[in-house]
Every structure is written in C-alpha cells, then in structure tokens.
Amino acid sequence: MIHDTTIEAPADRIPVVVLGATGLVGQRLVAMLARHPWFRLAGVAASERHAGRQYGEVVQWRIEGEAPPEAAALRLARPTPDDCPPATLVFSALPALEAEAVEPVFARAGAFVSSNASAFRMQPDVPLVIPEINPDHLSALANQRASRQWSGALVTNPNCSTIGLALTLAPLARFGIDQVMVTTLQAASGAGYPGVASLDLIDNVIPFIAGEEEKIETETRKILGVWQDGAFVDAPIRLSAQTTRVPVREGHLASVSVKFAQTLDPDEILAAWEAYSGLPQTLGLPTAPQQVLRYLDAPDRPQPRYDRDAENGMGVTLGRLRRCAVLDYRFICLSHNTIRGAAGAALLNAELAYARGLLAASGRSA
Amino acid sequence: MIHDTTIEAPADRIPVVVLGATGLVGQRLVAMLARHPWFRLAGVAASERHAGRQYGEVVQWRIEGEAPPEAAALRLARPTPDDCPPATLVFSALPALEAEAVEPVFARAGAFVSSNASAFRMQPDVPLVIPEINPDHLSALANQRASRQWSGALVTNPNCSTIGLALTLAPLARFGIDQVMVTTLQAASGAGYPGVASLDLIDNVIPFIAGEEEKIETETRKILGVWQDGAFVDAPIRLSAQTTRVPVREGHLASVSVKFAQTLDPDEILAAWEAYSGLPQTLGLPTAPQQVLRYLDAPDRPQPRYDRDAENGMGVTLGRLRRCAVLDYRFICLSHNTIRGAAGAALLNAELAYARGLLAASGRSA
Amino acid sequence: MIHDTTIEAPADRIPVVVLGATGLVGQRLVAMLARHPWFRLAGVAASERHAGRQYGEVVQWRIEGEAPPEAAALRLARPTPDDCPPATLVFSALPALEAEAVEPVFARAGAFVSSNASAFRMQPDVPLVIPEINPDHLSALANQRASRQWSGALVTNPNCSTIGLALTLAPLARFGIDQVMVTTLQAASGAGYPGVASLDLIDNVIPFIAGEEEKIETETRKILGVWQDGAFVDAPIRLSAQTTRVPVREGHLASVSVKFAQTLDPDEILAAWEAYSGLPQTLGLPTAPQQVLRYLDAPDRPQPRYDRDAENGMGVTLGRLRRCAVLDYRFICLSHNTIRGAAGAALLNAELAYARGLLAASGRSA
C-alpha cells in the first residue's frame, strides 16, 4: 500500500522514450526530461523519414533556449518498440492518427504509455487523467489490461484547452456545477509547428479550431466524472465552448461562466481555489506545482505574457471573478498550453504512475 | 410627413464641425466626410493646446492613407461654438469627460450634435440610436428640448462593442431574446491613440477593458427597448459580457450565446439576419450598408483581417451559428469598431436626422 | 511605329490565363484582373490535384475582401496549354521549379508569358523588366524567339524585394551609382501562403530569406544594365544585401546606403525622385502609378501599414534621406510586395507588351 507522502526517487533514473519528439510538445518533453530527477531520456522517435538521423540535426527547436546536448546527440528511432531503446516508460506526443496506430503497439509490448494524443482519450477503458483531479481513474487500467491483453498500459492527458478549465472547475465541483459556458483565446503553439500561418495571425484572430470545442465539452465531463462499477460515468455538466486562436505564443486564456446547483458567495469560490491541492502535491511529484490555482486581484489579469509561467508553467492563474447576469459567476483562467496543457501533463501522469507503482508492473524487458 | 424613400441630397452640402478631430474616431470622421455627398467639413476642433494650429500639422494620422488635404488645411478651433465656424451639425468624438462639458454647450447654441461619446448615452432624454434598429427613439428629442431648453439637440450612438451585437440581436428580437452571453475580442484601435502600449499586446491579450462590459450590458438593453409614454423602457434581456483586448488593429469580434423565449430552427435565425434591413436602407442614406448583416458559411469566419471592411466597414459579418449546450444558439459576430462602431455610427445618425428633417429644425445661425 | 501617348483600350478585353492562381500572388492577379480595362480573366490554373474544381472552392483567399465572383466560378485547369482556355496572354505566379517546366510550354505554344517566377529571370535572352526603368530590354525578345523557336514569348519581373530598390535607384543612375548597401525588413506575404509559421513571427524577426539576397544583388544589376549588341550588360554597381522577415503583412521596407561617382546635394536626389516618370506614365498604362516615387518629409516615414497602399500599391515611398558616414547617402524605401513587387509588376509588364504591340504578335489560336 502506498502512503501519500513524498515519494523517493528511483536509485537509477528510469529510461524513457519520447515518441513524436520533434514536434512542439515533444520538444517540451525533451526539455523537461533533461533535468528530471526520476526519468532519463533514453530514446527519441519521430516519423520514418527522419529515422537514423541525430535529433539535434532534425529538430527545429521552437521553444526557449536550445535542445539539450544529450538529447541532441540521440539518434532518431522509428516509432516502434524494436527500433527504440528499451524503456519502461514511453511518452507519446504523436499526432492523433499516428498515435492510434503506434501507442497500442508499445502498450502491448509492455511499456507504460503516457500519451498527450487525442486518439484514445474517450475510450471506455483508457484513463484521461489530471493527477490533482482524478488519480483514481487509473483503476481502469486493470480493465484495460484484461480487455486488451496488454502487458503495458495507456494513460492519456486531456487537450491543452481542457486542462486549465478542468483544474479550475474541480475544486468547485463540491458546490454542484450545472452549466459551464466558455470562450477560449488560444495560443499559436497549440497548433504545433509550423501550425498556423503567420498571415492568419498578424492583425487577426481565428474563431475556430477544428475539433477543439468537442474536446473541451466531452473531456471535461469525463475528467470530472467517476470510475464506478467498471465504467466511466461523466459528470452531469452542461458545457458549451467557443474556441478562438489569437496572436500569442503560449498560454490559453478562457472566459468562463458557471451556474451552480446552490447559492454561493464569491469568497467560497476564492477559498476553494486557494485551498486546492491534490495527490501530486501530497506526494511531492517533481513536476507538480506547489500552488495549483492562483487568483490575482489585479483587475486586468491573468495575461498570457505575464502569468503563463507561474509555477514553471504548471500552475493555473485566475482572475476577474464576478457575478454573471446570465449564469452565476464569471471569471478568467489561464494556463500554459504546452507545459501544463501538454508536456507537463503527460509528465505528471507518468510521475503519478511511478509513485503508484504502476511503472514497475508494466516494465518491458530489453 | 417624410415618405420613406430615397432622400435627395441638399442643394449645398451642409457645413459640419468635428469635435475631437485629432483622435482616432475623429480621424475616421474626417476621412469619411471628405467624400460625403451631403455634408461638408467646415471646421475641426481639438483640445485647447492645439487651437490655432493647422489640423494637418497636429494630427498623428493613424488610419490608412493620409489626412484629406482640405481637412489638413483647416485651423484647429477650440471646442466652443464661438471658436468653431457656424455649423448646423456637429460631430463629437470627444473623450467622455470633455464631452460632458462641451456637448451641451453646442446643443444649447442650436447645433444638432451627433455624439460618439459615452457621457450622455444613458440619460433619460437622450436617444441612443442605431438607425436600422431604433430610429423612433429620436422622438425623445422633443422631451429633450423641452426639459433642457436647448435650441439644438443631442443624439448619441453606442459603444463600439455594443453596435455589432445590437445589430445582430435586433432581427432576432421578434423571437423573444431572454438571455445573452458574450465574450469579445476587441481591436487595439478601440482604445484610441496611443491607447494600449505595444508591450501589452505583443504576444499577449488583456482580459479587461475599463467600463466596457457595463456599456455592452446597459446600452444594448436601451437600444433594443422602446420609447414609450415619454420614457425609455429597456428590453428585458439578461445580458452578461466579458471583454478582452487582442493584437488586432481594427474589428471587434464577439462570441455570443443567446437563449430565446421560443424554440427556433437555425434557418429561422439565418433568414432573419439575411432579410434584415431598416430605415437607412429604405431611405438610401449615403453611409448605410446595403446588406446590414452577412452570414458566412466558411467554418472559420468571420475574421477581423478579412471581413471587417465589408460594406466599407458598415456591415456586420456573422458566422459559426450552432446550437449551444447551455443557452440555445452560439455564433460569432464581427464589426469594424472605428467605422460601424464609431465614426460611421455617428455619421449615419446625422444622415438619419437630416432625412427626418431634424437638422433644419436645429440650425444655428452664424 | 508606336507613339508614346496614351494607349487605346482593345475593342474586346483580351482573354488571359493565370497560372498558379491559388497562391498569394495569383490571388492578387485575379483581384487586379477583375477590374482591368484591357484584360479579361478567362482561365485559372493550379497544381494537378486541384484541377477540375472551382477556383472559389479551392482558393484560400488571403487578401482583402473576397475572390471576385466571376473568378470564383472558373474551373481550375491543369497548367498546360491544352487544359487552359485559349489565351494570348498568360500570367505565371508559379513556384520557381514548376515555372521552369511550365512556362516554356506556354511560350512555345504561342502565348505571351508574363512571369513573376524566378526561374528564367537571369537567362541571357529573357527580359527582366520594370516598365519605368528598362522597357527597351523587351528588344531581347527577338533573340529569344530566334534561339528558342518559340512563337510566343517570356518576360519576367524581378523579385518583390528588388523592385522597390531598383525603382529608387533608377533615377539616380545618371549620377553614377558605385555602391549600394541594403538591409531589408520584409513582409510575411513575401513568403506566400502558408509561408512563415506564426510561431516564427510572434515576438520575433528572422534574419534570413533563402536566395533573396542573391536575387537583390544580381537582378538589380541586370535591370539597371543595358541590352546591347544582343546581350544584357549588367550595371557596374557593387551591391550588398541583408534580408530579414518581420511581422508585417504587406510592404517590404529597405534601409539603403548609396555611394555615387560624384558629389551630390540632397536636393538633387530629391528632385530626381520627384521628377521620375517613365513609359508607363507616358503611355497611361492602366496599372501604372501616377507618381512613381514619393518622398515623405515626416521623420518616421515611410511605414508599411500607413504607406504601402500609395498609388493603389504601385507607388514606392521614400523617406529619411541623409548623409551616410560610410557611403554617401542613406534613406528608407518601401513598396507593396505583392502588388508593386509581384502581381502589379507582372500586370504592368503585360500592359507594356500590349502597348508595344507584342501581344498581337504572340497570339495563340484556339
């Protein structure tokens, strides 16, 4: 039995592989793994055509600084268990279509796959996890293993625009959330690289991101729902989303209105946010933010440029809480889309899995 | 009695004065007046410290092209009836505080003041007019004249973020609008010049515009309401707004959700928008758009850069109509904030006033 | 013999075809042809995979307004003379590699090809023309026809960053230009669509554009050179270019320093620019700017946003002329890269060809 206290680091750092390592989320993973206390980047994989070349030569590094030298020196493998170095833990930052084909192969071969891809998120035996919110959804892995005959496992994290919203709503769930209305202002990096053409974001915004609104609406309900009697039961929230793309590099901002099942004072909401903490904080997971949610009193915050890096990009920043004339309350939330919303999310899921002893169970022999 | 048919141009163009002519909205007015068939720019006024200097020397022209030569040659007057050339019609693009002091002086002196300023919009005897929607609100001018002892008149147009929304809602009012939820993405020009610092809009958005949300909520209700028994009665709509500033030059975009009093098909909404037309179109007012509202079928439109100039900036562009999981329908609307949302609004109000014979009545002798 | 007076429009507008019509320069051509007095858009061609579909369905319109309805209704042809409708005049906005294969086929089939592509610009029998500067280079077409056995002809216009510079230097050539140093700040549209990724131009500039510096250096010398004894002789100018990409939609700005063969007063330069006019102005070609070069006295102009549309985008705007401590004079020049620098350039070349009777000669029968 695991006691919820700070977890000890492994004696040797656990070798991990990143699939889709040349993409923007893959780059973030590579950067975050370079200084990780538990995990060691052992392999990187990308599409067939780059296989065999050095990561540092192929990658178009599009985040701050430069590719870590150790990563840059790695040879790019094909995204197959045979071509990648042996690894207990595999991160997937693949596009959805590739993920659909590749991730099961690794899970079947015994790897614990922590995926940022959307391909399997809504499957009935695949946990969609934000460790602060629903770590118990990992219980579904027993069903997954049984039904899929995998010696490994597959755990997913939500879409970049879902995570900030779900973390903001989670501590309010106890009040009963009936309805949620959201309009997002999302950063260019959410579309990967090259992603959005500069001509579409100079002096412009785009009021559409393919598939994004459905993801917010369905994923949020699954995450805030329960794993019960061998099935995920969605939270009974009516949720409506409009997504837009704005000329910002990083940081998804959301304008949110919520209707609760009961009457609330703003102070109750602020207190719930302030106090919010979960298993990652209790366990002291290396990538976990100390303060998950932070409310700013300034009337014009949060802003992407100034607030997205809170808690090394793993915190969610809130502001402008006030009564809503249509639903009950309005507010703004902001999260770093490629850290908290993608790479950091997958990393935190893997840390949770390690802390829960789930990696050992899924170890794959060389 | 006026027949609602195309209005004849005046024999001689009517001399007009623009107050606040050096600001961004003032510049738009000056540009639009340079080629106006009914009105002739006779004078420009700005703050005391510029008085006496040539407009062309003082103005920092921040819209396309250059200041019209005739305007550039004008001497900047003080914003007083004595210092300005005689004019039947006065446009005010003054800041609210100045407008509060200056506009009544001109109205008292006999001018018809068409104001873009917020100072008097919500006053019980001041019409807040969008000519397509509530031209009958001009009836309040009789009361205004009586109570204020003005030989002239004061008519206002709404805030730049209100106009697009109100025009979009107006044709839907017949279905009964219960609730409206809106999040705006507003252009930098809405803050005037210099307005927002570039450091605040490079790689950033700002989720706050002072006073803007209240304006949207209160002005929309007044415009969609009625003038009845000597008083304005607000439309009984619950309206909630979140405003944001984005790195766009011109064009306010709004994400809107609406709850109606009755069940509707999307086709009914589209048909109502498509067919929408008002008095400016019937009268053939020079600045009136031919098609007031235009719905785009493309999934990612309207976009500020590509759609704001529809109908010379006087049209409103719509898109993405779909059912809303919380209210009834969601959609996007876009309008040009310094044309339809400000200068063009004031101009259209003045054209309506001329067509209705209200300018003659308020003529001020030299 | 042609008299250099205003040219009469053809009785019927001449049918033309645009190759590469879906690209950004192709779109500009389509837009400019929609209202052209001499030419009528008869056909559009793009890559094989779009052939047969309607232009309006395929094109991602990325310039102001919308695709002209007549153009939108056209069926996209393959870029072959057989698949395109018969046309005396063919505009090529193809990528260089495709242009290399396709343009000769049309020229051989009898079309007069006005090309914006770089493939043939530096060929010894292909005129690289800016009509104000070197219309006499069209004399090379006789050699071209003889050597290549084409019944048609191929004329090219320079790179978008070369045109503004060449037009600026042309009137100074009489003073003797020895050396030119240039650093450009080029707009995103110069890279086409999708072109530069937004992540590379939000809060960033890129100090490199592949092949661009060589084009500026070689093309400028050819344009300012002479056609003599059956060969092009470059102007003996030492020219050094650094190109950069900046977050601007349209308008290439250049910081230029020039060393002359003689001592000059600034007034002589200003006068030469002011007076500059060429054959397009004399002939009254429809797309020709009235004032080719315009010098702005304001200390901070020209600026892309405010000045690029001068003369409908066909004028070049200059500013900041002053002595240079290293060479003789420094200044700034600005031109609209997809109009004066591309689509308008190809169009003006075609108008010149028509005025010179060169289209008739190269007519291709259906």
Place this chain on the structure above:
Amino acid sequence: MIHDTTIEAPADRIPVVVLGATGLVGQRLVAMLARHPWFRLAGVAASERHAGRQYGEVVQWRIEGEAPPEAAALRLARPTPDDCPPATLVFSALPALEAEAVEPVFARAGAFVSSNASAFRMQPDVPLVIPEINPDHLSALANQRASRQWSGALVTNPNCSTIGLALTLAPLARFGIDQVMVTTLQAASGAGYPGVASLDLIDNVIPFIAGEEEKIETETRKILGVWQDGAFVDAPIRLSAQTTRVPVREGHLASVSVKFAQTLDPDEILAAWEAYSGLPQTLGLPTAPQQVLRYLDAPDRPQPRYDRDAENGMGVTLGRLRRCAVLDYRFICLSHNTIRGAAGAALLNAELAYARGLLAASGRSA
C-alpha cells in the same frame, strides 16, 4: 594592487538604491538585484508624485514574473539623497532630463552612481564603460572627482543598441576597423513603458528612433577609444547607423557590415569572437556572461525570441558571417536590450567598480 582573480563577496551585502525604479529598466534592475550576491536593494526612488507609496502598488510590472516581494514592500522615495536610504551605490534608470539634474546630486553626496541614462555619457570626464571592453576608462574618475568636486562618482553604460555592437566589434579592433554600417531592428521595450503605441507596431515597423543613430555612432567610438593623457580619444571608425523599431518585446538585432584595415579570413573573425573574454570573466563578476559572444552556425539565426536569453540575457549572439560586396564582411548580432543593453550593463559596471575597490572610496555616510 588588485589581482585579476575571482573576487570575494562582501561580508554583508552592500545596500543600493535604484533611481527610476518603476520604469522598465528600473524593473529589470530590481529583479536582478533580488538575487544578487553582493548588493542588497535598500531603496527605490521614482518621480515626486509616487513618493511615499509602496513600490509594489505603484509599479506596472512589465517583465516576466512578478515584482520581488522585498522590493514590492519598499516605500518609494523622492530621487534625492536625503529621501533615499543611505547607499554606497546608486543605480540610475532615470530619463535623460531627470538624470541630468539628479545624478550629480548623488555623486556630490558621495554615492557611486552607475547610470543607464544618456545625459552624461559623452562628457569628457565621465567613463562610458562596457567592462569587457574598456574597464581602464574608469581611470577618468580621478579627473572627474577633481574637476567636479564630487566625493562620489558617476559611471555610465551605453545605449541599448550600442552595447551589442560594441561587444561584437571589440575583439575585431585588433584587425583595424575602418568602417561600420549598421541597420538595427529594435525591440519595443527599448522605448520603455508605455513606449510605442500598439497601433504603431501591429502589422508595422517604424524606421526611426529619436536620437538613437547618433548614440550608436558616437558612443561606439568613445567605448572603443582610449583614455590617454587625461582625455578620451575616440576610435577612428567611420560608422553609419539606421535604426528601426519592430514588433518584438525584447532583443535588438543588428545587420552589420565592416571594413577592416587588413585582409582577413572569416576564420580569423570567428576565432576572435569565440575567444573573446575580458575582465568580468577573469574576475568572475556575478552578472558576467561566461561566453561573451556566441556564433550560431544555423543560417537563420540569431533570432530575438530564441536567442536573446543566452547567458541569462548577458551574452551576445552572432550569425550569418559572410563577405560583403561593398565593405568586407557582413553579419548579424543580437543582444537583450533591457538586460545586456541596460540593467545588466549598469549592474556589471557596479560589480566592476566594487571589484576595483571604487565603491569603498566613494562610500557616503548615513
């Protein structure tokens, strides 16, 4: 006598005051001092109207993260020695006009003033110092003290656009630099806050920064010159600058061409840059970059977004070295304008002064 070895930290951190602490450079200083091993922020001063209020309430923090809590709690003083807490060392981030009045008062009162302001940079007894290049210019302080009767001292650092250029040229000086041509692309933060209006930098660049070109031309010659027989002798370089403002937050990029007194291979230049190191590196000054100049081989680097933070913003990044057809060599250099170009420059000068024992000498009693 000082040996050029690593300097020991003072037993107690030296109390310092920042004048102009609410501006953008002041904010950087405050942020950098929050974690400084030698200096302790004891006081902050700004304009009269803010005096007495808490720094955290007044400052509009416009750099990453938030104002350090210790700084935020400080009371803003008037910029006078009496109102500020006693401090041996005073940093000035004042505007030039204020600096002209205020800095001498502090120097007279005994403080060592490290100023980022331009007011005194070109004075014949004021060192204009970049510690890697001309630490010996501090010898002028003896003259300064004598002539001005100050018990303290005043040392200045160059303009933000000069520093990167001067550091790049310094290691090449041994080859003999005859001529330098530069065009800069400068970040918005160089103009302070609010600085440039967003309307002037959305879809735009500005080819003018008041006074900036003269500063580059004169300051560079002074820095690369010598202190000799009691006077500064400029380096005999002909230098011509064009400055532009681009939509970038931080990082000034320069396109540079250089003519040398002798023939050079590119490898000699690269080697000189690579090996460049100065007194700050030898002494191990806390803010000194380890590698002063770094050359990137990638054809499209350096870029502001990706390279400005090299060496915590204290390194200069170079790229694109190649022969120039007009002068001898061209290249690109980039430096962080508010760190290496301003706050870090002033800080490094102060560290040098401490290491040289110049602070003790100028200590001011409480």
